[in-house]
Amino acid sequence: MNQPSLICEQKNHRLIIVLQGRPCRYTGCNFCALPSAASGVVGHNEFHELVSLNLNKALTQVDSNIKEIFLYNFGNVLDPENLLPDTLNLIIDTCKKKFHKLSLVSMDNRLEPQYGFTETHLLKINKQLQPIQPEIAVGYETHDAYIRNRILGKGLSDKGFSNAMKLLANYGWMFVFILF
Numbered sequence: 001m002n003q004p005s006l007i008c009e010q011k012n013h014r015l016i017i018v019l020q021g022r023p024c025r026y027t028g029c030n031f032c033a034l035p036s037a038a039s040g041v042v043g044h045n046e047f048h049e050l051v052s053l054n055l056n057k058a059l060t061q062v063d064s065n066i067k068e069i070f071l072y073n074f075g076n077v078l079d080p081e082n083l084l085p086d087t088l089n090l091i092i093d094t095c096k097k098k099f100h101k102l103s104l105v106s107m108d109n110r111l112e113p114q115y116g117f118t119e120t121h122l123l124k125i126n127k128q129l130q131p132i133q134p135e136i137a138v139g140y141e142t143h144d145a146y147i148r149n150r151i152l153g154k155g156l157s158d159k160g161f162s163n164a165m166k167l168l169a170n171y172g173w174m175f176v177f178i179l180f
């Protein structure tokens with residue numbers, strides 16, 4: 001089993017936080033190795049404790065001029081089964097306190113409610129982050145829906161994508177889509 005870990009890497013004014021915890025619950029993307037590279041069956045509480053113990057220490061290596069944070073967790077950052085909401089809250093609150101120039105927090109996530117992409121969740125995180133801009137990073141992979149869904153197994157229809165974009169716009173979230 002892969003060991004759970006927290007990695008913080010600074011690139012100029014950007015900070016990338018990689019949470020190697022529980023795996024993505026969507027396993028249909030047949031090009032993706034993330035579910036098997038995650039930490040298997042690490043418990044939520046165990047992973048929360050790991051983040052509590054290590055986040056501040058990891059951030060002491062990072063300078064305070066960070067403006068943008070990118071959060072990845074081997075799956076879906078907003079999915080409560082993938083990353084405990086208390087753990088996400090802890091990360092957001094700690095980073096807000098430390099980085100006074102922070103203007104953007106980006107989270108990698110699928111666009112379906114069963115993976116935490118809900119109005120309630122978007123609203124809650126938006127409020128928690130204020131005045132920092134929230135952003136979703138979406139693995140859109142390709143504009144070609146046949147390749148995206150039939151070949152790559154992404155399970156993301158054009159309609160689902162367009163509805164999700166409207167929801168994000170309604171709640172003031174930015175989005176970036178990642179192409180294969």
Ligand code: SF4
Pocket residue numbers: 024025026027028029032033034035074075076110139
């Ligand atoms: S949703 Fe993302 S993390 Fe999950 S299997 Fe697909 S590409 Fe990988």
